[in-house]
Amino acid sequence: MNRTLLLILCDFLLLTLLALTRWETAEPERPVEQTAGPVEADEGAVTAADDVVELMQLSFEDQQAEQAAMEADMAAQLEARAVELAERERALQELEAARNALQAERATLSADLAETQRTAAELRQRAESAAGEAAASRARVEQLQRDLxxxxxxxAQTAAQAAQLAEEKAAAEAQVQQLNVAVAVAEQEKTLLRETAQTFREQAEKEREERIKVQETTTQLAQGVGALAERSEAITQEIRENRPINANILFSDFLLNRVPAQFNAARINVFGNELTRNAVARTILVRDGEAIYAIMHVEDTPFNFEEPASQWARVFVTLAKDGVRAAAPALHFINRDPRIVAIPVEASQATALGVKIYDMTIVPFRFPEAVLISKGGEGYGEVPFKLESDLPGYVRMDNRLIRRLAGDYSPSRGDLVxxxxxxxxxxMVTSDLCAxxxxxxxxxTIRTGDTSGQNLEGLLERMEALAESRDR
Structure with a gap:
């Protein structure tokens, strides 16, 4: 029989005996009187009480073993449970950290989305405003064309009337000639035709007055036609000035008229060796009154304001195009911003180079956009700009990050505007500021040729300080 089942049965029997025993009626054990003769106990006999005790002891030992096993199993389960709880706690902490990171990233993305939406709204408003202005401009141009x-x-009607009057004048002159002939005949026959001649003279006088009136009318009509022609030419010029030119045409025109300006400069370094520096700037010629200049950024020359100023020994500047070379006598740092360099060009040199001479704009704010050409023709684009109230003489170009991300043209330092x-x-004197x-x-001013007698180091330091003051 299975020991466990036997223990259960023994426990059940013991509990049954204990339950069925009437302890209130049980008599106390009386001492057994000793008999006359000693009674010898059977040493080998096993009583029922001994069996019960042995069974109870075995049951107790098995229960202790089972309890120890259960306690060990429960300890192992508790330890595994603790490890599992610790793992769950660590996982919860990682999830909490990830949730916090996601919330932070969501907040950042929300802020970026709000900023992008705001920027998109501004762009839409600007586009709508630009479309409205373009429509108004088109309407004005159409009205001007209708007026023209x-x-x-x-x-044309006035010219037709003038032609008709001229014909009438010719007819009147022919009639006058006929009348003159008639007058001559009348004079020869004045005796017979005196009254008729007088009538003809009166008619001739009237015709003469009418001819004078016709001449006066013809003169007035001619003056009106001349004034109308002048007015038409003025209207045509106004339409031309208010009509923007396509950026592709402006860039193509620039490519045809750009002039390479070649620089060669030399100085002695700290080791006593001669250091030469060459540069080429592809630029345009501009007119300031009667003077002509080639204009560029200082970084397109051998000089710049980002390195310590040096004393240069010689500087040469040559303009060359299609085999024609013109040496420049000097180069100027202009007052508006010394980062802009102007090279004077003689009128005969400009004619020999055979390029267009650009004018400076008189009304710079007629249109809200400008055409930028970078690095002598490597790229171009249309960029919006606005006035800079705290920097007179400068405009701020739209160089926002969203334009660069959208692939639009981005202005850079040295671009021609x-x-x-x-x-x-x-x-462009900076990446967003145009002088x-x-x-x-x-x-x-730097005079070209041998510059050892000029204090170029001091000049460059002053120009750098002046350029820094312009940005403040």
Whole structure:
């Protein structure tokens, strides 16, 4: 029989005996009187009480073993449970950290999304405003064209009337000639035809007065036709000035008229060796009154304001195009911003180079956008700009990150800035700031050739300090 089942049965029997025993009626054990003769106990006999005790002891030992096993199993389960709880706690902490990171990232993305939406709204508003202005401009141009057509029709009618009057004048002159002949005949026959001659003279006088009136009318009509022609030419010029030129046309025109300016400079370094520096700037010629200049950024020359100023021994500047070479006598750092360099060019040299001479814009803010040409023709694009209230003479170009991310043209330092009418607006002195060039006056000058007698180091230091003051 299975020991466990036997223990269960023994426990059940013991509990049954204990339950069925009437302890209240049980008599106390009386001492057994000793008999006369000793009674010898059977040493080998096993009583029922001994069996019960042995069974109870075995049951107790098995229960202790089972309890120890259960306690060991429970300890192992508790330890595994503790490890599992610790693992769950660590996983919960990692999840909490990940949740916090996701919340932070969600907040950042929400802020970025809000900023992007705001920027998109601004762009939409600007696009709508630009579309409205373009529609208004088109309407004004169409009205001007209609007015011009009406004036041309009126001029044609006036010309037709003048032609008709000329024909009438010729007819009148022919009639006058006939009348003169008749007068001559009347004079010969004055005796017989005196009254008829007098009548003819009166008619001739009237015709003469009418001819004078016709001549006066013809003169007035001719003056009106001349004034109308002048007015039509003025209207045509106004339409031309208010009509923007396509950026592709402006860039193509720049490529045809750009002039390479070649620089060669030399100085002695700290080791006593001669150091030469060459540079080429592809730029345009601009007109300031009667003077002509080639204009560029200082970084397109051998000089720049980001390295310590040096004393240069010689400097040569040559403009060359299609085999024609013109040596420049000097280069100027202009007053508006010394980061812009102007090279004077003689009128005969400009004619020999055979390129277009650009004018400086008179009305720079007629259009809200300008055409930028970078690095002598490597790229171009249309960029919006606005006035800079705390920096007179400068405009701020739209160089926001969203434009660069969208793949739009991004301005850079040294770009030439043209108005939409094809005139020079200025030069980019930083990546977003354009110095307008409306006149050229020198803040400092370097005479080309042997420059050992000029204090170029001091000049460059002053120009650098002046450029820094312009940005404040």
């Amino acid at each position: 057509e009406a004036k041309e029709n009126e001029a 043209l108005s939409k009418t094809g005139e020079l607006l200025g030069v 307008m060039v409306d006149e050229i006056s020198a803040a400092g």
